Amino acid sequence: MQIGDTVVRKSYGKDITFRIIDITENEKGKQYVIKGLNLRLIADSPEDDLEPVRESYNSEKDEIFNKRVNKAIKKIIATRDDGYRGEAVRMSKSSKITQSKELTFGRPGRILHVDGDAEYLDTCLKVYKQLNMDAVGRVVLEKDQPAQIVSMVKEVKPDIVVLTGHDAILKKIEDYSSLDSYKNSKYYVEAVKALREYESSYDELVIFAGACQSCYExxxxxxxxFASSPNRVLIHCLDPVFVCEKIAYTNIEKIVQIQDVLENTITGIKGIGGLQTRGKYREGYPKSPYA
Known part of the structure; x- marks a missing residue:
């Protein structure tokens, strides 16, 4: 087996598909560093626990995730006009002008997605584009995010910021409320604090932070x-995208209930949670004939 090969773990019932990203050696022999194709998970595994599979192979969990992703994307596209932009025709009380859908335009919230993993970021950016979202992506290691995030926000001027990458609960840990029990949660906390010192309003700057098993509270x-992970579970790489989509395309007049935000996420309430948040979509009227 080589770096780049697709594998599954026999001891876990071949439940998740991984790609080998590094090979090390210790007193126990070869150790393979593997990364989940869909879940934000990096793990170590001995050679005898891995089984190579074809690149197109999907485990049972992967099949479930893929179906959920496709269903969420189709639902978003099908319901966006009716659900997010309001009725197709309205009557203005002041001017009595009928606003038709053809003359109405809008601007969704802009997103800055900062990710510690380039492959996951690329996957997210493709779905942002598919959903017609204004997103800028930057690859920044988790430990470097606190020092760089404010300058990136000043440059990009987003409405929504995503801080993600990898995280994990350290082995033999009993105190789940301590940041010392997690691989990268402290960096997400530091980065969020830096952002809130720059912009304290939860409505002006919406923040999603965390990764797999992060210290949610x-x-x-x-x-x-919004943050992960309430039940310290693994989250899907596209969960932040679906959270951002709901906020970006909800009218600024509306407060989005957290249950509605989580409706299209892949891991649901076990993986993602948060607070009521105001939408970032602004309607305009009339649309220019030259646009």
Whole structure:
């Protein structure tokens, strides 16, 4: 087996598909560093626990995730006009001008997605584009995000910021409320605090932060609107995208209920949670004939 090969773990019932990203060696022999294709998971595995599979192979969980992703995307596209932009025709009380759908235009919220993993970011950017979202992506290691995030926000001027990558609960840990029990949660907390010092309003700057098994409570307490992971589970790489989509395309007149935000996420309430948040979509009227 070589770097780049697609594998599954026999001891876990071949439940998740991985790609080998590194090979090391210790007193126990070869150790393979593997990364989930869909879940934001990096793990170590001995050679005898891995089984190579074809690149197109999908485990049972992968099949479930793929179906959920496709269903969420189709639902978003099908319901966006009716659900997010209001009725197709309205009557203005002041001018009595009928606003038709053809003359109405809008601007969704802009997103800055900062990710510690280039492959996952690329996957997210493709779905942002598919959903017609204004998103800028930057690859920044988790430990470097606190120092760089404010300058990136000043440059990009987003309405919504995503801080994600990888995280994990350290082995033999009993205190799940301590940041010392997690691989990268402290960096997400520091980055969120830096953002809130720059912009304190939860409505002006919406923040999603966290990755797999992150310390959900501490990240929310530091100032995030949304965070992972309430039940310390693995999250899907596209969960932040679906959270952002709901906020970006909800009218600024509306407060989005957290249950509605989570409706299209892949891992649901076990993986993602947060606070009521105001939408970022602004309607305009009339549309220019030269646009």
């Amino acid at each position: 501490k990240i929310l307490d530091s100032g995030a609107n």
